[in-house]
Amino acid sequence: MSGRGAEKRVALVKGDGVGPEVIDGALAVLEAAGADLEFVPVELGYGQWKKTGKAMAEEDLDLVKTCHCVLFGAITTPPDPDYKSVLLTLRKGLDLYANIRPFRTADLDFVIVRENTEGMYSGVEKLDEEEATTLRVITLRGSLRIAEKACAIASKREKLTIVHKSNVLKSDNLFLRICRETAHRWDVPFEDMLVDAAAYNLVINPKRFDVIVTTNLFGDILSDEAAGVIGGLGLCPSANLGEKYALFEPIHGSAPDIAGRGIANPIGAIRSAAMMLEWFGEVGKARMMEEAVEWTLAQKVATPDLGGSCSTREVAEAISKRLAWSD
Ligand code: IPM
Ligand code: MN
Numbered sequence: 001m002s003g004r005g006a007e008k009r010v011a012l013v014k015g016d017g018v019g020p021e022v023i024d025g026a027l028a029v030l031e032a033a034g035a036d037l038e039f040v041p042v043e044l045g046y047g048q049w050k051k052t053g054k055a056m057a058e059e060d061l062d063l064v065k066t067c068h069c070v071l072f073g074a075i076t077t078p079p080d081p082d083y084k085s086v087l088l089t090l091r092k093g094l095d096l097y098a099n100i101r102p103f104r105t106a107d108l109d110f111v112i113v114r115e116n117t118e119g120m121y122s123g124v125e126k127l128d129e130e131e132a133t134t135l136r137v138i139t140l141r142g143s144l145r146i147a148e149k150a151c152a153i154a155s156k157r158e159k160l161t162i163v164h165k166s167n168v169l170k171s172d173n174l175f176l177r178i179c180r181e182t183a184h185r186w187d188v189p190f191e192d193m194l195v196d197a198a199a200y201n202l203v204i205n206p207k208r209f210d211v212i213v214t215t216n217l218f219g220d221i222l223s224d225e226a227a228g229v230i231g232g233l234g235l236c237p238s239a240n241l242g243e244k245y246a247l248f249e250p251i252h253g254s255a256p257d258i259a260g261r262g263i264a265n266p267i268g269a270i271r272s273a274a275m276m277l278e279w280f281g282e283v284g285k286a287r288m289m290e291e292a293v294e295w296t297l298a299q300k301v302a303t304p305d306l307g308g309s310c311s312t313r314e315v316a317e318a319i320s321k322r323l324a325w326s327d
Contacts, residue, residue, distance in 0.1 A: 119218075160210070293319055
């Protein structure tokens with residue numbers, strides 16, 4: 001698959017726990033889809049920390065930057081008080097400001113567009129004996145670019161819901177204003193909703209949502225909730241997008257409790273790989289992968305998290321075989 005001179009260079013970060021297992025599943029399906037990619041393995045995370053004392057070195061970011069994007073499995077947090085999240089370092093280092101999380105089943109279809117670089121994750125914090133603070137930084141530039149991204153997506157769909165807590169947080173007054181102005185400019189139908197109400201409505205009536213745009217931590221929490229609503233974290237992909245680079249990852253973590261048993265659900269990783277192909281402009285192949293996933297789910301070829309008894313590899317093989325038939 002990794003042909004010489006391939007134009008699409010992908011940094012492959014399998015990571016820890018179930019990361020390598022689900023990424024191997026995604027690689028098999030990419031191959032079956034006929035994707036022409038060059039993979040550059042980059043070892044980051046807990047395993048690397050154990051070997052070298054560092055989960056990620058300075059040069060690693062430089063190596064990643066020689067690639068177009070990253071395909072990422074999952075990373076286990078090392079027991080190190082000085083540990084800086086590898087994923088957050090990559091998001092910041094590559095300026096991946098938009099975290100796109102689609103949630104799709106037979107009867108639900110909505111997207112969470114999460115601001116990915118600021119808000120509660122700005123890193124302006126202090127931890128003392130008696131007091132700890134985290135500054136929630138919302139900027140005009142940060143709000144504008146995520147609002148633009150969300151409107152671009154919503155303009156091809158039905159409507160936008162701006163999720164915030166502006167009745168309490170001054171920072172969300174700015175976020176809400178910019179999102180409203182941007183939605184007006186794009187002429188996309190929109191509403192806004194307080195985050196607590198959004199959390200409730202997501203469970204009570206998820207069908208009312210189409211595209212949600214929100215700040216970093218709210219998006220983090222609501223996307224795990226949304227994953228629960230559609231049937232499980234194992235199904236859900238994500239694309240972290242910037243102007244230049246992108247990173248694709250399943251939204252689940254490294255799940256050390258089931259790592260090494262070959263039963264992790266590869267679908268989140270496979271769908272993330274499909275989002276990567278779409279980003280590269282290979283829309284046809286991406287659709288075929290997504291269709292093969294849906295077909296496989298409909299056949300009840302599933303890992304234990306979905307009530308099935310298949311292994312990671314069996315699910316990836318079923319999807320790959322379906323792709324071979326639809327050629
Ligand atoms: C996610 C994860 C990350 C986040 C962690 C691992 C830093 O929960 O991608 O949703 O909080 O953004
Ligand atoms: Mn999360």
